[in-house]
Amino acid sequence: MSTKNYGPLTSYLDPDGRSWETTVFQAGKPVLSQELNLQEDLATDTKRLTRLRVSPSGWLSSSFLDASDPSAGIFLSSVSPNFIGVPPLLARVNDWNIPVNNTEFNGANVLDLGANPVGVGARRQDLVILEVWRRLIPPSPSTVGKSPAGRIWRDGNVKVAAADDLALNYADDILDPMVAAETTKRVQIQYRLRVIQGIDLYAYPYGIDDPLLFANSVPTAAALPDGVVTAFNYGNQSANVDSGLWRAGDGNPANALNTVDGYMYALPLMGVVRRNTSAFDRNTNHNGGVAFGGPSDRPDGLFYDVIDIRDIIDLRMGISPSGWNFTEVLTKNFNLLLDNQIRTEIGSTFPVGGGVDGHTTLVADEIGVLPGNGVTTGDTPGANFIGQFDAVRRRFSDRAQTETIVLNYTPANQSIPGATWVATRTITISPTALPVYQEAGAFNWAARAPAEVSFTDVDISYFWGTTLASEAAFSSITGLGGCPQGPLTVTLGTIPAGITNEPLIIRVTVVYPSGWGLTRTPTDVFVNSLYYNNPGQLPAGAPVLYGSTDGFAIDPPHREVTLTYRTVNRTFTTAPISTTQVFSPDRIQSISALTVNAVAYGGTYAPDESGYYINFSAGPALAPTDDVVFTFKALRPFPENDEQVTIYYEARQPQTTREALLGGATLMALPKYIPEALHTITVGSGSEDEAYPFPFQYVQAGGVYPTSVGTFNGDHELDGRALVTVSNFNASTGLLKLPTLVPYVPSPAEAKFDRTPGDVDAEGRTYFPVSTFGVYAANAFAQELSNPNRHKVLLPFLAELAGDTPWGYAGQLFMVVLSRWALFDKDNSVDFNSDLTQNTTTASVYRIKGNLLNRRSQ
Numbered sequence: 001m002s003t004k005n006y007g008p009l010t011s012y013l014d015p016d017g018r019s020w021e022t023t024v025f026q027a028g029k030p031v032l033s034q035e036l037n038l039q040e041d042l043a044t045d046t047k048r049l050t051r052l053r054v055s056p057s058g059w060l061s062s063s064f065l066d067a068s069d070p071s072a073g074i075f076l077s078s079v080s081p082n083f084i085g086v087p088p089l090l091a092r093v094n095d096w097n098i099p100v101n102n103t104e105f106n107g108a109n110v111l112d113l114g115a116n117p118v119g120v121g122a123r124r125q126d127l128v129i130l131e132v133w134r135r136l137i138p139p140s141p142s143t144v145g146k147s148p149a150g151r152i153w154r155d156g157n158v159k160v161a162a163a164d165d166l167a168l169n170y171a172d173d174i175l176d177p178m179v180a181a182e183t184t185k186r187v188q189i190q191y192r193l194r195v196i197q198g199i200d201l202y203a204y205p206y207g208i209d210d211p212l213l214f215a216n217s218v219p220t221a222a223a224l225p226d227g228v229v230t231a232f233n234y235g236n237q238s239a240n241v242d243s244g245l246w247r248a249g250d251g252n253p254a255n256a257l258n259t260v261d262g263y264m265y266a267l268p269l270m271g272v273v274r275r276n277t278s279a280f281d282r283n284t285n286h287n288g289g290v291a292f293g294g295p296s297d298r299p300d301g302l303f304y305d306v307i308d309i310r311d312i313i314d315l316r317m318g319i320s321p322s323g324w325n326f327t328e329v330l331t332k333n334f335n336l337l338l339d340n341q342i343r344t345e346i347g348s349t350f351p352v353g354g355g356v357d358g359h360t361t362l363v364a365d366e367i368g369v370l371p372g373n374g375v376t377t378g379d380t381p382g383a384n385f386i387g388q389f390d391a392v393r394r395r396f397s398d399r400a401q402t403e404t405i406v407l408n409y410t411p412a413n414q415s416i417p418g419a420t421w422v423a424t425r426t427i428t429i430s431p432t433a434l435p436v437y438q439e440a441g442a443f444n445w446a447a448r449a450p451a452e453v454s455f456t457d458v459d460i461s462y463f464w465g466t467t468l469a470s471e472a473a474f475s476s477i478t479g480l481g482g483c484p485q486g487p488l489t490v491t492l493g494t495i496p497a498g499i500t501n502e503p504l505i506i507r508v509t510v511v512y513p514s515g516w517g518l519t520r521t522p523t524d525v526f527v528n529s530l531y532y533n534n535p536g537q538l539p540a541g542a543p544v545l546y547g548s549t550d551g552f553a554i555d556p557p558h559r560e561v562t563l564t565y566r567t568v569n570r571t572f573t574t575a576p577i578s579t580t581q582v583f584s585p586d587r588i589q590s591i592s593a594l595t596v597n598a599v600a601y602g603g604t605y606a607p608d609e610s611g612y613y614i615n616f617s618a619g620p621a622l623a624p625t626d627d628v629v630f631t632f633k634a635l636r637p638f639p640e641n642d643e644q645v646t647i648y649y650e651a652r653q654p655q656t657t658r659e660a661l662l663g664g665a666t667l668m669a670l671p672k673y674i675p676e677a678l679h680t681i682t683v684g685s686g687s688e689d690e691a692y693p694f695p696f697q698y699v700q701a702g703g704v705y706p707t708s709v710g711t712f713n714g715d716h717e718l719d720g721r722a723l724v725t726v727s728n729f730n731a732s733t734g735l736l737k738l739p740t741l742v743p744y745v746p747s748p749a750e751a752k753f754d755r756t757p758g759d760v761d762a763e764g765r766t767y768f769p770v771s772t773f774g775v776y777a778a779n780a781f782a783q784e785l786s787n788p789n790r791h792k793v794l795l796p797f798l799a800e801l802a803g804d805t806p807w808g809y810a811g812q813l814f815m816v817v818l819s820r821w822a823l824f825d826k827d828n829s830v831d832f833n834s835d836l837t838q839n840t841t842t843a844s845v846y847r848i849k850g851n852l853l854n855r856r857s858q
Contacts, residue, residue, distance in 0.1 A: 004037075004261045005136065005253030056811065056853050057237075057267060058244035058319035060090045064850030065332055068341055071309045074270060074316070079292055081305040082113045084272070084312075086128075086193070092319060093132040094245060094265050096189045100130060102168055103159045103193050113195055113272060116304050120285045121354030122276040127199040127207035127315075128269045132156075132191040134260035135218055139174035139182055145190070146172065148222045156190040158225040187260055190218070192225050193269065201346060202660060205807055206268045206315050208234050208246050215248035215264040217257050230256040234266055236809055243809035244317045244853050271313035271346075273357040275304040282531065282646060283381050286353030286362060299528045299648035300362055310360045310650070313346055317812070318850030324813070326673035330798040333815050333848045337796075338679075338735075340523065340652055340696035344847040347653030347764070352382040363651045365518050367396060367563065368533070368644030373447050378534030378644040384519040389638040390448035391436045392510065394551075397560035398517035398685035398716035403637075404459070404612075405508045406585055408435050411501050420500045421463070421492065424475065429455075429488040429508060446485070448640050452513035454483045458490060459507035462583055463499045469575040469583060470496035472504060485510075505585050507612075514686040515716035517559030520651035521685065521699045525554045529648050530563075537643035540568050544639050550589060551635065554649060557695040559685045559716070561647055566590075567634040574629075576622035580615060582630075587611035589635035596626050611635060654764040655700045657845045659757070661807040662766055667753040667845060669799035669816060672854070676740045678782040679794040680828050683734030684718025691722060691734030701794055702819025702844040703760065703767025707837055710823045714762045718792060725786040738782035738828055744795060744818070745776050750802060751816070753778075753843045767819075767842035771832035778818060778843070779831040786826070793820040795830045800854050808847065811854050815846040 063073030071077075076085025086109035089100040103109035117124040135145045143150040148162055151169035160168050174186055196213055204210045215234060217227035232248035232255075249255060249263035257264050278288040280298045289304035290297050302308055336342040343359040356362045366383040369376050373388065387396045395401045409427055411418045418425070431446035431453075446453075457480065461472040473493035479486055490506070530552050532538070538546040550566035566589050577583050588607040591614070595601065603619015614630065616622060638645075683691035684698040691697050704712040722734040729736075753768035760766050771778040780795050795818040801808050808814060818830040820841040833839035 004134075055092065055319050055321040055855055056242045056244040057093050057095075057265075058091070058853050059267065059269075059316040059850075060092060060319060060321075061316070061850070064318045064852060065328060068336060068339075071312070074314055075309055075312050076108060077307070077309070078110070079306055081292065082115065082307075084111050084113065084307045085109065086111060086269075089269075091130055091267055093130065093191075093267060094242070096132065098130070098132060098189070098191055099155050100157070100191070100193065102154060102157055102161075102164065104161045106161070106164045106168065109193060111193060111195055113274070113307070114197055116274050117276045118278075119276060120278045120281070121287065122278075123287050123354060123357055124197060124274045125199055125201045125207075125357060126272045126274060127196045127201070127213070128272070129194055129196065129208055130191060130267045130269055131194050131216065132189060132265045133218055133257070133263070135188050135190045136260050137174065137186045137188050139185070140172045143222070145188065145218070146222065152188070153190060156188050157192070158190050158219050158222070159192050192219075194226055199271070201271045201313065202658075205661060207271055208266060208268045209236070215257065215266070218259055232257065232264065236804070238804050238809045238811070243804075243811045244319060267317070268315040270315050272307060273311045273313070275302070277304055281353055282364070284353050286349070286364070287356050288353075299526050299531070300524075300650060301526060301528075310358060313359060314343070314850070316850055318852045320852075320855060323855035324852055326798050327675075329813065329848065329852060330673050330675065330796060330815065333846070334796045334817075335694075336849060337655070337700045337815070337817070337846065338694040338697045340521065340699045342655045342700060342846065342849065343652070344849065344851070345653060345655045345658055347658065350382075352380070358653070359655075360523060360650055360652055363518075363520050363649055365647045365649075366533075366644060367561075367638075367647070369448075369640070369642050373444075373640070374642035376644070377537065377642060380533060380644065380646045383646055386519065387450070387516050388448040389640050389643065390445055391639045392445065392637055393449070393512060394564050394637045395560055395562050396516055396518070397512075397555075397558055398514055398714075399558045399560065399688055399719065400514045400686070401512040402456075403510050403512065404610075405434070405436060405510055406612075407506045407508060408585070409504045409506065421495050421502075421504070423492060423495055425492045427490045427492070427504070427506070429490060429506070431485050431487070443640060445640075449510075450513055450516055451484050454485050454511050455480055455488055455508055456511050457509035458488065459509060461504060461506040462577065463496065463502040464505050464585065465502040465575065469577050470499060471577065472496075472506075505583075514719055515714060517685065517716065518554070518561060518647065518649065519559075521559055521696055522554055522556040522649040523652050524650040525556075526648060526650075529554065531646045531648065533644035533646060534642075537641050538565070544641055545570065545634075547633060554647070557685065557690050558687075563638055563645070564635050565638060567636060569631055569633060571629060571631045573627060575624060576626055576628060579621040579623075580617065582614040582616070582622070582628050584612050584614060584630075584632070586634035587636065588614070589633045591630055591632045594628070594630040596622065596628055598627070598629075652699065654766075655846055656703060656766040657807050657847060659760055659766050661805075662755065662845070663806075664755060664757045665805065666772070667755075667768055667843070668802040669751045669753075669814075670749070670802050671746045671751050672798045672800055672813065674744055674746070674795075674797040676743045677737050678740055678780060678828055678830065679796075680724065680736045680738060680782075680785070680791055681718070681734060681794065682720030682724050682789060682791045683722050684715045684720075684792075686716035686719030687721065687734065688719075689722035689732070689734060692732075694735065697735060698792070699763075700765070700846075701792060702817045703765035703842050704762075704819070704821045705759070705767060705769040705840060705842045706761070707839055710821075710840070712762055712821065718790065720789050720791055726783050727786060730786075740780045740782050742779070742781040744778055744780040744797070744830070746773070746778065747776060751778065751799060765844060767844045769836060769839060769842050771841075771843065777832060780818075780829060781831070782828040784826040784828055788824050788826050789822075790824055791822045793822060793828050793830055794818070808851070813848060813852045813854055815848050817844045817846065818842070819844060
């Protein structure tokens with residue numbers, strides 16, 4: 001039913017389904033109001049339907065392609081509690097151009113989101129939509145459908161602020177002063193920006209589909225612009241050739257909506273994730289905070305009542321009457337993906353303190369002690385545990401790390417004790433009883449270090465005395481390179497003259513494996529990123545000697561956190577190892593005093609880059625019998641003293657379309673643009689190098705399908721060098737774009753991919769491991785690498801949805817990335833294998849910036 005209500009004194013003829021072309025007026029016959037209205041409807045509806053086929057409803061904005069900043073074109077920050085600003089926008093709704101401006105503010109839009117959720121762990125997602133309707137406006141003295149002063153709403157916006165009524169709205173000129181009586185009424189296209197609290201954006205990615213959301217009526221009075229709730233839900237109008245439009249109502253103008261045609265029209269604008277009003281608590285309430293005005297209690301510095309750009313989810317569906325340049329759309333969105341800047345998908349962090357929602361979320365990782373290796377005081381419940389302190393490791397990283405262990409042995413603490421050192425004496429360096437120098441005694445280091453650590457070298461060692469430091473000689477070393485690492489057996493050679501029972505200092509090189517860094521790639525770190533769960537476990541007394549943290553840093557591309565501390569002042573007495581050098585058993589951070597034979601040294605001295613040697617210059621040479629005494633602060637790894645710390649940082653959620661929306665569905669894509677090039681990436685979080693120009697190229701780059709020919713445990717396994725080489729070119733970028741020699745040529749009608757529920761990789765990225773094809777397979781091949789290497793090959797292409805899905809609608813453009821996980825080969829190709837036990841190529845689906853709708857030509 002499409003009857004329109006033009007008022008009680010007006011008759012109406014319904015044109016629906018009748019295929020009228022025009023109204024023919026006859027000479028000598030009166031012109032009836034219903035015939036004039038019919039003629040107007042025929043002209044308007046014909047033009048509207050034609051234009052909708054070319055350009056559906058949606059938002060018009062240059063920011064979809066001309067800005068990478070997610071705030072561009074949609075968000076203006078505000079510190080007013082629970083308010084946000086929205087810049088002027090332009091929408092097309094049911095073929096009506098709607099300039100969205102002046103909402104409660106002259107020159108922009110200001111929205112009151114309402115009070116925050118209350119209670120520890122409380123979370124909420126709010127929705128902002130544009131509601132549009134036809135309203136019959138009578139002339140004065142009636143004020144129906146008009147401003148508080150009886151004026152015509154500017155551009156139809158019923159939320160122009162009362163203070164701006166006279167400045168922005170128009171005088172009522174419907175009544176013709178020459179007639180001085182009512183001759184016509186007008187139908188105005190009116191609108192409002194409306195906030196709806198408590199919408200499930202996980203189940204309904206555009207929010208407006210949530211069955212708990214109902215259309216409101218037209219304003220019942222100027223002071224009540226949001227109207228009253230009705231029983232009508234919104235439904236997408238894809239079936240009516242307008243995938244960008246949602247409509248509520250039954251077409252009966254007598255229904256509760258009170259519109260001319262019985263419908264309310266709407267577009268989703270944005271979602272907003274909200275924080276609760278309880279204080280932030282690392283154990284129970286990660287989604288809380290304090291009100292703006294004082295210092296924030298959150299690691300990220302946010303307040304519960306101030307909306308940040310990280311809280312905004314852009315739900316606009318973008319349109320372009322002239323159509324999109326598919327090359328530009330794909331290139332810019334793929335660059336955003338490689339830069340980890342695409343923000344079209346949301347997720348949440350669980351279960352720390354109730355969790356945090358959004359596309360960019362707060363993450364908590366913990367370093368400390370596992371049960372069985374300590375009391376585990378101060379543990380952060382639910383935080384991601386990434387490693388134990390072991391008094392050796394300074395960096396918890398996704399790339400392999402090399403450290404030096406300084407060990408202290410005496411003749412008496414050996415398995416076969418003796419009074420003095422003698423030649424051929426055997427020393428067992430056991431990972432389960434390791435006398436790290438700064439510790440009180442041996443401890444089970446192996447229980448705290450990752451199982452895959454390996455001892456790779458035994459370095460220069462010294463017998464340490466008050467007046468003598470002599471280099472030790474080894475006749476043999478066995479046990480190096482074990483994984484898991486077993487004991488080393490070191491056999492002494494000739495004992496230097498004068499050595500009896502002095503401590504023996506041995507330096508052992510240990511390699512920590514990759515994959516022990518932060519659980520996600522940080523997009524931001526904070527002043528308060530490091531939190532000490534139990535600072536009492538870092539005492540100033542021996543053996544910890546804690547003074548202050550020194551060197552805390554996060555390296556995002558490698559998911560690496562460096563954590564060392566500065567000791568309180570210590571004094572060592574030693575002897576030179578050469579005429580210009582002294583060895584220190586502890587890594588030196590700074591030296592505050594140094595004497596030689598109780599006299600301040602007259603030259604210059606400084607620790608070398610390793611921190612284990614003091615180099616002397618511009619002064620007298622040192623003699624073997626000199627007593628060198630220096631007061632210094634050591635720079636140490638954190639000890640294994642039952643301390644716990646939590647690392648807070650911000651990270652992007654996986655941007656592949658989320659599992660809950662994909663399920664086991666088949667993807668039916670209409671290919672629109674397939675570039676004739678492949679991208680090869682060799683650098684991931686496990687690489688020693690950093691990629692250029694996209695250091696975070698690995699984060700969102702397609703899901704990996706773990707098959708019987710290998711496994712995938714995370715992006716640290718992408719650990720190649722930045723130097724990428726093909727036969728005629730090389731570059732230290734970790735990224736190459738190579739022309740395809742055999743391109744992917746799908747059927748014009750469809751590209752089809754299949755998955756089963758649970759096709760999600762170790763990084764949380766969803767994928768389709770099956771390519772269903774007719775004539776052409778979803779394969780492409782480019783020039784191979786010069787040498788076999790672990791790498792990832794990507795082929796992005798732009799496609800259009802062939803039909804409605806839980807995550808998008810027919811005509812919506814999206815990006816597919818074909819990705820092959822190359823375990824160790826030279827091939828630069830994406831090629832699906834129908835034998836899934838041999839397949840390492842997948843298709844991952846991404847909604848693009850602005851959820852762009854394709855322009856149709858019919």
